[in-house]
Amino acid sequence: MQLNALLNKSITEAAAVVRGVKPDQLSAPTPCTDWDVRALTNHLLQVASALHLAGRRQTVPDELWGRDFMDEGWADRFDDEGRAAAAAWAQPSAWEGMVSMGGAEMPAPMIATMFASDLAIHGWDLARATGQDYHCDDDVAEATCRFITDMAEQGRQMGIYATPVAVPDAAPALDRALALSGRDPQWAHPTA
Template sequence: MTDDTMFDLAPQARIVAQLVQGVTDEQLAGPTPCPDYAVRDLLGHLAGLSEAFGAAAGKRLGPATDTPPATSVPDLDPGWRSDLPKALDALAEAWRDPAAWTGTTRAGGVDLPGAVAAAVAVDELVVHGWDLARATGQSYDPDPVALHIAHTFLHGSVDDSGNGIFGPVVPVPADAPLLGRAVGLSGRDPGWTRRV
């Protein structure tokens, strides 16, 4: 991926925002495919990454861009049902600025090229969209462009020992749907289902 490769994050951000609207209060304490996250934690993480990658797009370096994601999970704001979709929309809007894709920025305390930061952001939206859908029993059809970018990014992150950026890759058949292959590359079991 080069600095002049731009894509629109808005379609995937809208899909995640729709999933957010489908979460019930009773599901907030439920498990997700991320072992350390309940649904409420996943929503808090989505809020935090929206702020962080929006700031990264604007090169507004500071606490939002400098804090590693594993350090803490943001508390879920009481107004999350309306605030999180707005944050997702603002994230997508920030990456519409061509300047976001040039030079270097920072996210999660890591300096990286702007275009790579955008790929990480869309990967987060695709994978955590899947997490949220699975955890709350919703259907999920990610934006095809976002899914392709996320799969390419995750595939490129696998090292010689079979580890990706999120841990060991879960083997998935080569002829599986692209979403399943991306999920496996993210270290998740595509067959994960919530306990009812």
């Protein structure tokens, strides 16, 4: 499957989960132990904004990651940024060359794959934390697993990923990706 299709599916899947978050769930815990539902939802909004900027070949500034997007219309904001990101990445030129992010230059396909994987992993996190189903496309799950397999050690050194969790070799691709990132694929909300 082409990267553009993977990216669009990741955006769509995450948008469905963001739309399902209820205001009374914002303080609930998530599989991301450092973030509650509010912080995780805000991070997904940051990712959608970064993805939009990167697709338009604008620098993704470090300040973006400290920005609070959690106003009253957060789900609409995610939908808007997601649509804008999908439109930007629909242009063939978006996939060429380098994108500036965090003071570094990275190949555009790598940025898109990184953000698609981030949307998949954190979409699952948010769905689990809020009692929603998460429908990850098989191709998105496979691409996410490949990306995390390639980046796991670097991610752990940067504090992005935790110690891997053991899962069977035959586990589904999303479960393997979650486990490589340090998440237990069987995680359930503590009050469930």
